[in-house]
Amino acid sequence: MARQRSACYEAGFAVRQWIDAPRQSEPSATPDSGSSPALRRALVAPPAPPPSSGRCPSCGRARAGRTGSITLGLMADAPYKLILLRHGESEWNAKNLFTGWVDVDLTDKGEKEAVRGGELLKDAGLLPDVVHTSLQKRAIRTAQLGLEAADRHWIPVHRSWRLNERHYGALQGKDKAQTLAEFGEEQFMLWRRSYDTPPPVLKDGADFSQSDDPRYATIPSELRPRTECLKDVVERMLPYWYDGIVPDLLNGRTVLVAAHGNSLRGLVKHLDGISDEDITGLNIPTGIPLAYELDADFHPLKPGGTYLDPDAAQAAIEAVKNQGKKK
Ligand SMILES: O=C(O)[C@@H](CO)OP(=O)(O)O
Known part of the structure; x- marks a missing residue:
């Protein structure tokens, strides 16, 4: 089967950027929220980006990167x-x-x-x-x-x-x-x-x-x-x-x-x-x-x-x- 990943992949990349962005409607976790220091760091500190994450592998455009989002601690790893x-x-x-x-x-x-x-x-x-x-x-x-x-x-x-x-x-x-x-x-x-x-x-x-x-x-x-x-x-x-x-x-x-x-x-x-x-x-x-x-x-x-x-x-x-x- 031929692979074909163009417009759809682009759309995925755009949506991924949206997903990566902090969401207005979610409750914010702050360093004062009573959690442990380790948990607070995990929630607030942006992780070091992997070497390949700076650009979309398909189109070469710069990725938004996951910075400072409260969703960080909730993200699961693939697969x-x-x-x-x-x-x-x-x-x-x-x-x-x-x-x-x-x-x-x-x-x-x-x-x-x-x-x-x-x-x-x-x-x-x-x-x-x-x-x-x-x-x-x-x-x-x-x-x-x-x-x-x-x-x-x-x-x-x-x-x-x-x-x-x-x-x-x-x-x-x-x-x-x-x-x-x-x-x-x-x-x-x-x-x-x-x-x-x-x-x-x-x-x-x-x-x-x-x-x-x-x-x-x-x-x-x-x-x-x-x-x-x-x-x-x-x-x-x-x-x-x-x-x-x-x-x-x-x-x-x-x-x-x-x-x-x-x-x-x-x-x-x-x-x-x-x-x-x-x-x-x-x-x-x-x-x-x-x-x-x-x-x-x-x-x-x-x-x-x-x-x-x-x-x-x-x-x-x-x-x-x-x-x-x-x-
Ligand atoms: O009739 C349909 O709605 C579909 C699925 O049952 O049929 P087809 O497999 O022919 O697309």
């Missing part, structure tokens, strides 16, 4: 632990329908996959400290079932529409095999897997539109998707990666992201630096945790991460790939 989990089989996965933002539930099989996902986490000793999900039932329930199985049902939960499945536009509710037969393989694959060709727009108020769904009422109209290609998903997901998830990683938390086939494809593309061409061939299986260890610049130590059940993942990836061909 950071991140687990990605696609929801278990949904009712519309089972029916082979384009789903997108339609809020369908898990099937019995999907519930079992979610529980198994949690058991895999427990067996691997990879216990999440915090979970991030979309606003969609299939991801929310997968996270709950998986965390119960791992005995981590009590950890903090954060949800964002930015982790939602890709909005499938006017294809939402359509049968994949019929769509393939009607439009031909080339058009079908362009809509389904190309990086930058969205399906036709789904008009507000049409069947399977979410225009009146109260959970999306606070998204400004111009940001609310009516169709999306993967590029659109990456663009709306990355702000949440940087603002919602990266701070948890920096604080040393093991982070579980329970989301969807295409929002996770977008995140994997970003993490692994996969090119726009190569991402068309990447499919994510339902219910099998994908674990990453990330270095200080949030690059995977092992490209592609590690599926906790690699054999099952391989079989499930093939099944996702061939979905349109199902009769």
